[in-house]
Amino acid sequence: MNSSVKFIGKRLARITLTLFVVASVLFVLFRVVPGDPFASVLSKGMTEATLQRLRDQYGLSEPMHVQYLLFMKSLFTFQFGQSFTSSQPVWDILQYRLVNTLYLMFTSIVATYCVAYYAGVLMAWNRGKTTDTVGTVVAVLGQGIPPFVTGILFIMLFALTLGWFPVGGMGDVSQSAGVLTTITSASFWEHLVLPMVTNSFFFLATPVLLMRSNMVKELRTNYVDYLFAKGIPERRIMFKHAARNSLLPFLTQVALTFGYMIGGQVLVETIFSWPGMGKALVNAVLSNDYPVAQAAFFLIALVVMLANFAVDVMYTALDPRIEDGGA
Numbered sequence: 001m002n003s004s005v006k007f008i009g010k011r012l013a014r015i016t017l018t019l020f021v022v023a024s025v026l027f028v029l030f031r032v033v034p035g036d037p038f039a040s041v042l043s044k045g046m047t048e049a050t051l052q053r054l055r056d057q058y059g060l061s062e063p064m065h066v067q068y069l070l071f072m073k074s075l076f077t078f079q080f081g082q083s084f085t086s087s088q089p090v091w092d093i094l095q096y097r098l099v100n101t102l103y104l105m106f107t108s109i110v111a112t113y114c115v116a117y118y119a120g121v122l123m124a125w126n127r128g129k130t131t132d133t134v135g136t137v138v139a140v141l142g143q144g145i146p147p148f149v150t151g152i153l154f155i156m157l158f159a160l161t162l163g164w165f166p167v168g169g170m171g172d173v174s175q176s177a178g179v180l181t182t183i184t185s186a187s188f189w190e191h192l193v194l195p196m197v198t199n200s201f202f203f204l205a206t207p208v209l210l211m212r213s214n215m216v217k218e219l220r221t222n223y224v225d226y227l228f229a230k231g232i233p234e235r236r237i238m239f240k241h242a243a244r245n246s247l248l249p250f251l252t253q254v255a256l257t258f259g260y261m262i263g264g265q266v267l268v269e270t271i272f273s274w275p276g277m278g279k280a281l282v283n284a285v286l287s288n289d290y291p292v293a294q295a296a297f298f299l300i301a302l303v304v305m306l307a308n309f310a311v312d313v314m315y316t317a318l319d320p321r322i323e324d325g326g327a
Helices: 002-032 048-057 064-076 090-125 130-144 147-161 179-183 186-203 205-219 222-229 234-245 247-271 277-286 290-318
Strands: none
Touching: 002 064, 002 290, 064 290, 090 130, 090 179, 090 186, 090 205, 090 234, 090 247, 090 277, 090 290, 130 186, 130 205, 147 186, 147 247, 186 205, 186 247, 205 234, 205 247, 222 234, 234 247, 247 277, 247 290, 277 290
């Protein structure tokens, strides 16, 4: 029990330190980039006094160290200030979009790893045969095509030509809808399919090939031959024994995929007009809306850190030796 608490404490301390570094880098970057943060709201009739009042309102007239302390306080208390362009509270702008991004990312991750698990097992079991060859080609092909190309092709084929799915958006789900209302909406799932498949198709290659490689190693071990000799059914050997022992390295890839996927969300959300963090981040950067952009980057980093933490806990639950070893 004590070792578990110590392990979790180390991970949480590492997350806190990482977030502190990320926040510090964001503070510096958004103050060294060229351009006026109020460029998008300036008008010809705006006087210098009005501009100074704006700077005072957003704390940009304070000394740099005071700005830094206020910035860190705002991030770690989730009080991100107001948007430069809309004057709305930043958290009100982003909380809905953060949830939408998590909807898309979570379903994409689940779809990716469910397909990768079964595909990797079947490819290893049939290594050298047609199933193995076709699976490898499809996985590598998916990773070789950028998501924005795949997304556009999916829209042209499945939305515009066949009419099976909507082109974009989230359907008739309102911005204030709760989680239960959203996930029970048929319209939501219809609009989710194409961006989810686009994400999954691109990130499928690594977990598929990793699962296949792990399975091939397991199938060459002595205990598998022993199980065959005992007359255990092939399906039971394949899934209950070999696949289960191949899961640990496979699961470590989840956190990495989560991090890569959240970076790719910008393109996917833009293509499918999905109202998530990626789309909000693009709009904020284009309009020099620093409070929104900084908060969006910070929340993305926080989500990635928490995903890594969840995978660490799950990994140690499956293999307690890692907990005993520290790290």
